[in-house]
Amino acid sequence: MASLLLSVDWALILEKCILIAVIISLSLVVAMYETWAERKVAAVMQDRRGPNRAGIFGILQPLADGLKLFMKEEIIPNLSNKFLFVLGPGLAMLTAMMTSAIIPWSSHLDIKGRIVSLQIADINIGILYVFGVVSMGVYGIMIGGWASNNKFSLLAAIRGASQIISYELAMGLSFIALLMLTGTLSLGTIVTQQQDHLWNIVYQPLGFFIFLICAFAECNRTPFDLSEAENELNFGYHQEYSSMKLGFYLFSEYVNMFISSAVMATLFFGGYDIPFVNDISFGQAHGQNLLALLQGLSLFLKIAVFIFFFMWVRWTIPRFRYDQLMRLGWRILIPLALINMVATGFLVLLKAHNWHF
Amino acid sequence: MSTTQILFWFLSVLAIFSAIMVVASKNPIHSVLWLIAVFFAISGHYILLNAQFLAIVNLIVYAGAIMVLFLFVIMLMNMNADTEPQKNKWLKIAGVIAGGSLLLVFVAALKNADLKNQLAQVNHGDIGLISNLGMELFHNYVVPFEISSVLFLSAMVGAVVIGKKE
Numbered sequence: 001m002a003s004l005l006l007s008v009d010w011a012l013i014l015e016k017c018i019l020i021a022v023i024i025s026l027s028l029v030v031a032m033y034e035t036w037a038e039r040k041v042a043a044v045m046q047d048r049r050g051p052n053r054a055g056i057f058g059i060l061q062p063l064a065d066g067l068k069l070f071m072k073e074e075i076i077p078n079l080s081n082k083f084l085f086v087l088g089p090g091l092a093m094l095t096a097m098m099t100s101a102i103i104p105w106s107s108h109l110d111i112k113g114r115i116v117s118l119q120i121a122d123i124n125i126g127i128l129y130v131f132g133v134v135s136m137g138v139y140g141i142m143i144g145g146w147a148s149n150n151k152f153s154l155l156a157a158i159r160g161a162s163q164i165i166s167y168e169l170a171m172g173l174s175f176i177a178l179l180m181l182t183g184t185l186s187l188g189t190i191v192t193q194q195q196d197h198l199w200n201i202v203y204q205p206l207g208f209f210i211f212l213i214c215a216f217a218e219c220n221r222t223p224f225d226l227s228e229a230e231n232e233l234n235f236g237y238h239q240e241y242s243s244m245k246l247g248f249y250l251f252s253e254y255v256n257m258f259i260s261s262a263v264m265a266t267l268f269f270g271g272y273d274i275p276f277v278n279d280i281s282f283g284q285a286h287g288q289n290l291l292a293l294l295q296g297l298s299l300f301l302k303i304a305v306f307i308f309f310f311m312w313v314r315w316t317i318p319r320f321r322y323d324q325l326m327r328l329g330w331r332i333l334i335p336l337a338l339i340n341m342v343a344t345g346f347l348v349l350l351k352a353h354n355w356h357f
Numbered sequence: 358m359s360t361t362q363i364l365f366w367f368l369s370v371l372a373i374f375s376a377i378m379v380v381a382s383k384n385p386i387h388s389v390l391w392l393i394a395v396f397f398a399i400s401g402h403y404i405l406l407n408a409q410f411l412a413i414v415n416l417i418v419y420a421g422a423i424m425v426l427f428l429f430v431i432m433l434m435n436m437n438a439d440t441e442p443q444k445n446k447w448l449k450i451a452g453v454i455a456g457g458s459l460l461l462v463f464v465a466a467l468k469n470a471d472l473k474n475q476l477a478q479v480n481h482g483d484i485g486l487i488s489n490l491g492m493e494l495f496h497n498y499v500v501p502f503e504i505s506s507v508l509f510l511s512a513m514v515g516a517v518v519i520g521k522k523e
Contacts, residue, residue, distance in 0.1 A: 084386070124486050128413045135421025139393075142425065146386065146432050154432060161425055185487060 011114075019120055023100050031254035032062040034307060041311040069247040077240050081147040088144025089241065089248035095137040096255040099130050103262050104188045106272045106296035107279070110288040118292060119188055126185035127175060130263055131168075134218055138164050140252065141220075145237035156236040159226050159322065164218055166329040171214035173337035174207040177344040178267060191271035195279055201268040206340045208268045210333055215260040217329070220253060222314040226322055261306035265299060272299040365405060372398035385431045389424055396420040408485025 036051065036058065043050025051058030076085055104119040123129060138161045145157020181203055182190050194200060201208050217224040228236035238249045265271060272295035273279065283291035320328070350357075375394040382388050396419045403412035483489055494502050 081386075084390075123409060125409045125413050128410070128417070128487075132413045132416045132421065135417050135425075138421070138425050142428055142432070143390075146428075158429060158432065161429070165422065165425060 015116055016120060019116075019118065020101075023105065023120065024097055027097065027100055027255055027258055028251075030258050030303075031251055032066070034254040034257065035065065035250075036062050037307070038311050038314070041308065042315050045312075045315045066247070069244050072243040074245070075240075075242045077149060080149045080240065084143050084147035085240075086245070088140055088147055089238075089245045089252075090140075091143060092137070092140025092252040093248045093255070095133050095140060096252040096259065098133045098136075099259045099263070102126060102129050102187055103259070103266055104191050104271055105299060106292045107283075108288070109292050118296065122186055122188040124186065126187045126190075127179070127267070128185060131172060131175070134164075134171075135168060137218070137256070140249075141237050144241070144249065148237070148240035150240055152233045152235075153237050153239050156226075156228070156233045156239075159233075160220060160237060163220075163224060163226055163325060163329075166326065167214045167217035167224075167333070170210055170329060170333035170337045171218065173334065173341055174204075174210040174214070177207045177337070177341045178204050180341075180344050180348050187266055187271070191266060191273065194270040195273045199268065199270040199273075204268065204340075204344070206336065207344075208264075210337050210340065211264065211268070213328075213333060215264060216310070216313070217325075219256045219260055219310075221257065221310055223317045223320050224325060225319060226325060257307060257310050258303065261303040261310070262299070264306055265302035269302050272296060274298045361405060364401070368398045368401040368405070372402070386428070389427050389431060392427075393420050393424050396424070403485065406485060407483060410487040410490050411485050 039061070040050045040058075042048075051061040054060035054064045076082055101120040102123060104122070106118040108118055109116040141160045141164075142157045145153040145160070148154075178200060179185060181200065182193055184190065184193075190200075216222075220228065228238075233239075238246055241249060274282075274295060275298070279291060279295065282294075372395055375391045375398060378391040379388045379395065382391060396415060400412040400415045400420075403409070403415060484493070
């Protein structure tokens with residue numbers, strides 16, 4: 001027992017550390033370019049040009065924005081709770097990043113006979129971990145809004161938190177129907193199952209639809225961005241924030257969008273599975289490393305489509321009123337998800353009895 | 358010391374310190390946040406026992422939902438130090454006596470407990486994994502499980518009825 005600390009597989013730890021660093025920087029870069037893409041998409045939909053000054057096609061615009069945010073003065077309100085005021089944006093960012101730990105980004109690399117899995121942790125509880133981290137995400141908003149010591153921020157924080165809690169329920173119920181089919185919570189296994197069979201979207205279209213709506217609500221995106229409703233609440237829960245603390249809040253929304261797109265692609269659209277290609281025989285013909293690269297690329301394409309969808313919706317659909325939001329969540333989505341769950345359970349049981357009653 | 362032991366002591370100290378801070382901090386919001394830290398430490402203990410499902414459910418239900426509702430209530434009540442009613446001296450003495458008696462009962466119970474043969478399976482038990490737990494709950498304990506869910510349902514209906522009352 002005494003030598004247990006020394007017998008740790010250091011190569012594994014090194015491998016995981018590198019993977020964590022790569023994935024975190026990747027999600028930050030993706031989030032950076034999401035801000036650029038958002039403005040470009042908005043511009044195209046409104047028949048404008050969008051950012052085009054910094055670099056070709058405005059490709060350096062996110063760097064300029066980031067520099068601007070860093071240079072701004074840090075203001076901490078006098079009557080705020082200083083520690084919690086700083087903790088708020090940090091928590092928002094932390095919870096946004098943590099979910100990426102269990103997403104299988106690709107199958108595995110083969111480096112000189114050593115198999116390097118491209119998933120940071122394939123844990124037994126898999127998808128529940130996502131759920132746990134999402135439910136922690138509320139604290140970033142609530143603590144930030146309360147610590148600002150401002151009635152508008154507090155109201156916005158409470159709005160945001162109650163919205164996230166309400167939509168979490170429907171999200172969980174739509175998970176359950178999916179898990180009945182897969183029989184496992186591990187995301188890695190869910191993806192391998194989809195490689196051999198059809199994607200889960202074919203079996204769970206309604207579940208996916210509910211999940212998609214809830215993902216919009218969890219990310220605080222339009223049409224559910226009630227906590228940032230500027231015409232009702234000035235600027236929402238981050239009204240008192242400035243400089244990079246504000247940047248963290250805005251940025252965490254984009255990281256959330258990236259990660260929830262990844263979760264949706266993994267659960268319902270085959271994850272890193274390359275469509276119309278038999279991955280295993282391709283790997284044998286062209287080498288495992290090339291396959292892993294292409295699979296990662298395939299996942300990123302799916303994620304990009306989802307991110308575009310997020311933006312498309314943002315510039316198309318106006319914001320809900322608060323009572324409409326609550327009615328949609330509690331009176332429509334939850335009953336719908338329950339019906340979906342019962343129907344799925346019924347069909348799964350029927351299939352287990354060879355389609356006889 | 359092995360890694361598991363180091364983690365155990367770290368989590369235990371964290372849990373006890375945070376629990377003391379829940380009681381000791383003046384600001385109720387800080388109390389709630391320390392309580393969340395306690396839940397995290399306890400979940401860490403569950404993970405050490407390889408009870409991953411319990412750990413995550415503890416976080417989702419207690420830290421993620423119930424504590425948020427606590428925060429809601431406290432944030433909206435606008436508690437200040439000067440508006441807080443001062444407690445009666447006798448109430449404090451009664452509290453100390455009651456707490457001390459509880460401690461005495463705990464110590465007595467621990468003294469008689471058979472600790473040698475009941476060591477927790479650290480790191481290699483698998484009863485806490487979700488499939489084993491599900492099998493156990495839905496095969497051996499299905500009736501108590503269903504009864505408790507009916508209890509939850511009745512509590513939910515009660516909450517809706519109270520909420521509907523104008």
